Amino acid sequence: MKILLIEDDREAASYLIQALDEAGHITHHANDGETGYAMASSMDYDVLVIDRMLPRRDGLSIIESLRAEDDKTPVLILSALGEVDDRVTGLRAGGDDYLVKPYAFTELLARIEVLARRSSPAEAATSFEVGGLALDRLSRKVERDGEQILLQPREFRLLEYLMKNAGKVVTRTMLLENVWDYHFDPQTNVIDVHMSRLRAKIDKGHANPLLHTIRGAGYMIRD
């Protein structure tokens, strides 16, 4: 995956470039808003990671200009401003996701990978299938090896989100944001309990589990 990182903190940037490299991504880096905008509009990237407060040109105006030029590259906004209204302004400017500093690298990586998938047509798919587990978004039915599984509405949405991002790590915060639409960190392991219930419903009695816990990062559904 080709990523453009626009970040003025050199230390943070070099750490991110190295870590993204280890995760198998090619990262280009711009130190200020103007350079970043020039690079973003002249080259093709899978994901743009843009800091909100940048020298010479601020992050939100870069995104607005890109969107005005009909550039649909997914954008992840990094910001120290984490209030609800800051997030809303960021997303309204055309950002696809918003991550508040300080963040865990696993969180950033998971979000970048999920974002990049958005450019592929999975978003519009009406059904998903992962190793014999099928989910139909229209009839809201879930089956594993032809056997129907009854899920609560919230469990259905949880599974839907996981399957939409099958093969990708999904963090607890991402689940809370996308399934419950809340942006805070629950202090306890609320999400884990929901996941273990979901796991009991879809993996119980099957030899190969589909729902995996990725230590220190989150969850993933795959074969």
Place this chain on the structure above:
Amino acid sequence: MFRLAQLWRTTTVRLTALFMLIFVIFAVVLLGLISWQTSVQLQRQQTDAIDREAVQFKRLDGDGGFRATIIAVQRLASQPGPGIYYLADPAGQLIVGNVTDLPPEVLAEPGTYSFNYSKPRLFDDPDSEADDPSPQRQGYAMVRSEKLPSGLILVVGRDVVERRGFTAIVLQWFAVGAGGILLFSLVAGVLTAVRVLRRIDTISSTSNKIVSGNLSERVPVTKRNDEFDALATNLNLMLDRIEKLMQGMKEVTDNVAHDLKTPLTRLRNQAESALRDGQGEDTRKQALETTIEESDKLIKTFNALLMIARAEAGTPSGALSEIDLSAVVTDVADLYGPLAEDEGLTIEADIAEGVRINGNRELLGQALVNLIENALKYYEPAEGKAGLIKVGLKRDGNRVRIEVADNGPGIPATDRGRVVERFVRLETSRTEPGSGLGLSLVAAVAQLHKGELRLEDNAPGVRAVIDLPA
């Protein structure tokens, strides 16, 4: 001298001076008007009297002849008063009268005249002065001269000086009255100003003491219950609030020092021990993991502090919008249901439907999460007692209440006010993880929505109520 200058600077004195000035101008105008009117009136009366007498004499002279005229003039002329009478033969020689030196033109031609004259002093003249050497009195006369049918010349008039004297007396008393009032208002103004100054002096000397650091000083309040007492009471209320804020500030800084420095120290120690030589790879890895965990906790505390500060300061109105509060409460109750169950508790939801308020969904959700997490955290498993958390949403007239009630150990009544404060953690809960900011945030969120957080006794347990206007 300084006091006097100070006195002049006071509003009261200036106002008194201004009022006095206005009064003087008003009095002078009034005075002028009255004296002018008086003299006009007197003049008219005198002119009328003169004309009347002249007409009467003419008639008398025509009916009774010159003898009757002479007798009448003689009688009138001998009476004291302002009357001026002069009867002369056709040649202008005086027959009878109480004036001697008339200007010749008065006798020459009939008409009205005014002139200076001298009047022979009468024996019983009340105005006579013993040491006055002059046998005559100077006067100013207004007269009418007439040729009578018998050929005699009659001059009838009035002494105007007497009239002027009357006007002068009016003016004089008026001036005395005005002067008295002026003096009185000056004294009253100065007294009021001094009194007001003294009250203000106490207030400013108290505030000086406060400025120099003694925050417990208060402005004295008298029993008069006037504007100054209202001001003093308000100032004292303000001072109470400032003192409380200062105390709170001190408490917070102390707590920040303790609650942020302690984990920071732990963090540093972890990193140091990981660096120490002779550590195995596993120990090092574990130390680093703990470091990340500790810093995550710090970040959470920091975020909570910022969130409270933002909520307390009141976020821009854009952060509030119409939200479905029923959905928020239902969602959060559902989110925590499975976790509570795993920990041996039941969440019982009793949520009124369709409650919509103008609010911040994210903050209200977080507040509810904090309340439920508290209930979970302080739950103590006991024989024969099932943990129960009741989450409720009620609409009561124009109020909306979000309730989280548990049957846990509860909070002693004396501590209920305190636990809402930042970083306050009761001794009994020191062992539990947490920052001591949970309830502070709930209170701040309630305040942001113009409501309040109440902690009530659920016997046993706590009932936390977020009471909001609908």
